[in-house]
Each structure stands twice: as C-alpha cells, then as structure tokens.
Amino acid sequence: MADASSQIASTVPTRRPGRLREFWTYFKENRGAVMGLYVFIAFVFVALFADLIAPYDPSTQFRSAILQPPVWQDGGTWGFPLGTDALGRDMLSRLIHGARFSFFVGIVVVVVAATGGIFLGLVAGFAPKWLDTLIMRLMDIVLAFPSLLLALVLVAVLGPSLLNAMIAIALVLQPHYVRLTRASVLNERTKDYVIASRVAGAGPLRQMFLTVLPNCLAPIIVQAALSFSTAILDAAALGFLGMGAQPPTPEWGTMLADAREFVLRAWWVVTFPGLAILVTVLAINLMGDGLRDALDPKLKRS
Template sequence: MDHASTDEIKSQAPARPGRLSEFWYYFRENRGAVIGLWIFAAFVIVAAGANLLAPYDPTEQFREFTLVPPFWADGGNFAFPLGTDPLGRDMLSRLLHGARYSFFVGIVVVSVAAFGGILIGLLAGFAPKWVDTIIMRIMDIILAFPSLLLALVLVAILGPSLTNAMIAIAIVLQPHYVRLTRASVMSERGKDYVTSARVVGAGLPRLMFITVLPNCLAPIIVQAALSFSTAILDAAALGFLGMGAQPPTPEWGTMLADAREFILRAWWVVTFPGLAILVTVLAINLMGDGLRDALDPKLKRS
C-alpha cells in the first residue's frame, strides 16, 4: 500500500524540465535575444556558405564597372545587386566573404582568450595569496590601457596582419576571463561539495578542472558571447586603421578603409560594410543578454 501511494504521488508530481528546456524557457522570454539568435544563425550560414552564395570571386575586378551603384539606384546594374567598389569588385560577394573572416576572427579570438584566461583564473583562485596578487596586478595593468590602443601597440610590434590582429585582441580580452574565472572560483571553493572532494582525496587538478570549473561556466559563456562581438568590432577597427587584414582581403573594416575617400560620391561602398558590422555586433550583444538572463539564477523568476 505504501509503495502504491508513493508511486501515485510520483506520477502526480509535475515533471521537472530538463536543463536545455529550462534554458530555452528563460532565453525566449527575451525577444531581443531570440531575434539576435536568428540573425546570428543567418550570419553563421552566410559565413559557412559564402562560396556558394557569392555571385563572384571577392577579389575579381570588373574595371569597366567601377563604382556602379546598387540595382535600385540610378545607373544600377542587376549583375551587381549591391554595386561595386572603386576597383570594380562586387560588393555583395565581398560582404558575404567578409562574414567568413569576421566569424573566423570571433571564433579564434574567443577560443584563445577564454582558454588562457580560464587557465590563469583557475591558477589564481587556487594559488597562494602572493601568487594570486601578482597575477591580478598584471591583469589590472593590462586593463588600465584602453583596449583598442593596447591592441594597436601590439599589432605595431608584431606587424600588420589579420593573424597578429587576432593575437593582439585575444591578449587584450584575456584579463576579463581571468577576473571572471577567479571570482567564480573564490565563491565556489568554500562550498560543501568542494570540501567533500578534498576529504575523499581529490587532487588539485581534479578540484580545479572537474569539481569547480563546471560550476563556473555560466558567466564565462556569457562573457564569451559578448567577447565575440568585441573581437569582430576590434578587428574591423584595426582593419580600418590599416593594422589588421590587408587588401585585397574582403574584411569589413578593410573595406571601409579602402572606401573612405569615396564616401561622398559612392555612399554604398561605406554604408553596406558599416551596416554589416552594426547588425552583426548588435545581434550578438542581444543574444549575450539573453544568455545572461537564462544562465544567471539570480535573474530567474520563480
């Protein structure tokens, strides 16, 4: 009878939603985040399928069609839907391939910065106080410099190129992961489950990477989403200043730099790359806000 009653109570109790279902429930409450997710998904598809979607090679020049306006403007040509640049290259093809470069920059920069930052943050959280102090003061010194200025200095030392720009941006973003990881570790290391792991003989590497790190990932994931947009924006800024991707690479910032002298008589060569950067960065930031709302238990309504 007791077993039957227990089974009946269990069958009547509401099923607890899975973690993925719970995450999506809170994420979709932020409509801006959902819109940002769809735009980001489109950005990923465009970046992956740029070769199939682009009507021309991004570096192919049609010298007889220089500065052709978009097809809907006076003098437009349907062969070039978004017009051409000063060298007669198709703007649509260059924008589509630019998405690939921007996505590549975001992935590489976030991966490098997060890997190094998490590792250093874990070491700082478990290290003796004097080691922790040295690490955090170094991070404070890096953060004291304006991020773009520091990236410019590093690229000037390493040499202008897209690879060096990614390295510089990753170094600039790394202290944010260090501070965030260390703060999460400091709040977790005194909890009962960590003490229990110590009691049963868990070594320091296991405590760091198996016991504590998984419980620190929520804020790190949010930081990664926001860093993705920062990486795209900084790479475009360095490209615009001539310190990032070099011509004829179809990177959005480099496209802006090549077209700045034509801004008054060929608005499309500046407008479209600028809009691509704006929409992509805005979408990723909106998605990051949704991730924060869904992963931070303090923001969840009971």
C-alpha cells in the same frame, strides 16, 4: 482507495525538464535575444557557404563597372545588387566573404582568450596569496590601458596582419576571463561539495577542472558571447586603421578603409560594410543578454 492513490500520486516527484529545454524556456522570454540568435545563425550560414552564395569572386574586378551604384540592370535582373567599389569589385560578394573572416576572427579570439584566461583564473583562485596577487596585478596593468590602443601597439610590434590582430585582441580580452573565473572560483571554493571532494581525496587539478570549473561556466559563456562581438568590432577597427587584414582581403574594416575617400561620391561603399558590422555586433550583444538571463539563476523567475 481513491484517497490512497491520490496521496501516492502527490508524493511522486514530477520529472524536471531537460537542461536544454529549460534553457530555451528562459532564453525565448527575451524576444530581442531570439531575434539576435536568428540573425547570428543567418550570418553563420552565410559565412559557411560564402563560396556558393556569393555571385562573384570577391577579388574579381569589372573595369567597366567601377563605382557602379546598386541599380536594376537591363532586363530587370541584378548585375551588382549592392554596387561595386573603386576597383569594380562586387560589394555583395565581398560582404558575404567578409562575414567568413569576421566570424573566423571572433572564434579564434574567443577560444584563445577564454582558454588562457580560464586557466589563469583557476590558478589564481587556488594559488597561494602571493601568486594570486601577482597574477591579478598583471591583469590590472593590462586593463589599465585602453583596449583598442593596447591592441594597436601590439599589432605595431608584431606587424600588421590578420593573424597578429587576432593575437593582440585575444591578449587584450584575456584579463576579463581571468577576473571572472577567479571570482567564480573563490565563490565556489567554500561550498560543501568542494570541501567534500577535498575530504574524499581529490587533488588540486581534479578540484580545479572537474569539480569547480563546471559550476563556473555560466558567466564565462556569457562573457564569451560578448567577447565575440568585441573581437569583430576591434578587428574591424584595426583593419580600418590599416593594422589588421591587408588588401585585397574582403574584411569589413578593410573595406571601410578603402572606401574613405569615396564617402561623398559613392555612399554604398561605406554604408553596407558599416551596416554589416552594426547588425552583427548588435545581434551578438542581444544574444548575450539572453544567455545571461537564461544562465543566471538569480534572474530566473520561479
């Protein structure tokens, strides 16, 4: 009787953990990715609640405290924890509100670039040879130019503004999604489940968006995480060159541009915006590495 019950128990399949739990199991093995995730969550919290966290309005000028260093005030309280800039504006408040602009840029750029890139990649993967070749050669032409230089040219044509900078960066990043999606589609099209759906009568649109696309999302998610950091970095670069967000917008790249002439006199007006960009981009890149490890089945340990 005991032998029979043990045989039955051994034949009962064990319940697999949920996808989210399985993802977290592999993701947390990369400690750098976990640290990056915590830092990313902290920056998102700061961006969402900037109005409540910032001690001052980012545009308020304190004429009596121009280029004040980050020092203790009378009574042991912080007046300006990170000092002030050349117009007497609180650096901490501007950095906090700058996080909101940077994350807004990242979200908009990734959504626009991924939406257009995924659609063109699906079309190229399912289209006739001539259309596939046309789409990919256009993407190759875009990739032939240095990304920041091409974004700079597009902003110069459209006009310097934060909106035009986001459009330019999204157009520059879109070919990466096209190539990645097309490669994933070509790899999936020959598999049995796609052939079975075609035999069952599924049309091209159903195969593209409901059958193949869900199985191509893992590398696209990783690319989106890495594109997020690239968008923040490119937006800061365009702002530094005067082609992105315009003063008095508290964007990190614009803050660096305004502080160029005070590098030797006031180190804090350059150091803190640069550190904000560095820490944010590094955290997102570390998180992207963890996403790759957790979503790529070839990297999962059995």
